[in-house]
Amino acid sequence: MKTKRDAAYPVVGITANIDEDKLDVQNIYSSYVNAIYHARLIPFTLPVPDITLRDSYADLAEGMVSRLSGLLLTGGDDVNATLYGEENFPFNGAFTEERDLFEMALCRAAVAQKKPVLGICRGIQLLNMSMGGTLFQDITKQNPGKALLMHAQKSPSYSAVHDAIVEPGSQVARILKTAPGGKVGVNSFHHQAVKDTAPGFVVSARASDGIIEAIEPKGRDAHPFTIGIQWHPERMWRHHEHAANLFAAFAEACGS
Ligand code: MN
Numbered sequence: 001m002k003t004k005r006d007a008a009y010p011v012v013g014i015t016a017n018i019d020e021d022k023l024d025v026q027n028i029y030s031s032y033v034n035a036i037y038h039a040r041l042i043p044f045t046l047p048v049p050d051i052t053l054r055d056s057y058a059d060l061a062e063g064m065v066s067r068l069s070g071l072l073l074t075g076g077d078d079v080n081a082t083l084y085g086e087e088n089f090p091f092n093g094a095f096t097e098e099r100d101l102f103e104m105a106l107c108r109a110a111v112a113q114k115k116p117v118l119g120i121c122r123g124i125q126l127l128n129m130s131m132g133g134t135l136f137q138d139i140t141k142q143n144p145g146k147a148l149l150m151h152a153q154k155s156p157s158y159s160a161v162h163d164a165i166v167e168p169g170s171q172v173a174r175i176l177k178t179a180p181g182g183k184v185g186v187n188s189f190h191h192q193a194v195k196d197t198a199p200g201f202v203v204s205a206r207a208s209d210g211i212i213e214a215i216e217p218k219g220r221d222a223h224p225f226t227i228g229i230q231w232h233p234e235r236m237w238r239h240h241e242h243a244a245n246l247f248a249a250f251a252e253a254c255g256s
Pocket residue numbers: 150151162187188189190207211213230
């Protein structure tokens with residue numbers, strides 16, 4: 001049985017970032033950490049084991065996730081396109097095999113164990129391809145002739161630069177508590193995006209140019225909270241209520 005203290009502060013795993021130019025360092029942005037703390041959750045960073053342990057990734061991920069109340073898949077570099085069955089084009093960015101494979105193992109373990117998953121930016125992409133979907137390696141290059149919105153903003157990260165049009169009646173609409181009309185202003189720091197939604201998942205928000213900005217599972221019973229968000233709510237929650245609502249809903253799903 002859960003003690004009162006456990007119930008008050010569930011532990012959430014946060015995936016570590018590896019930068020292409022500093023392969024011997026793993027890091028975590030404070031904005032994720034503080035969004036989790038402020039949501040009354042305890043963040044544990046999940047460091048990536050080196051690639052020689054790849055045969056143990058599934059077991060390690062299973063063991064980690066079984067000790068957690070939820071999983072936060074963070075932003076970062078691009079994903080190796082061969083992992084979703086495509087060749088890498090020159091416009092795909094840097095990726096690290098160990099982070100890609102280990103996060104896929106964590107994501108699949110969390111879904112298998114029915115633990116809440118929140119995927120942010122790279123995290124929505126990782127969630128989608130882990131579940132069998134595909135990505136745009138570069139939204140501009142792979143949508144020629146299409147007038148795309150500003151998805152790589154230069155303004156401060158808490159500021160919204162485009163709308164996410166939220167699917168009425170979706171789980172994400174409920175979570176964000178969107179007003180009638182279903183739009184939220186979001187920030188944008190990505191050049192990749194979900195292309196084909198994974199089987200069992202549906203689009204819950206798009207930008208007006210059609211770029212997918214959020215996904216959720218089709219059947220909520222199968223995966224109680226498995227949400228991918230293309231924007232960065234961890235940089236917005238102090239200024240935008242919909243971003244605070246998202247972390248509150250994640251915390252509730254984790255048992256806070
Ligand atoms: Mn965007």
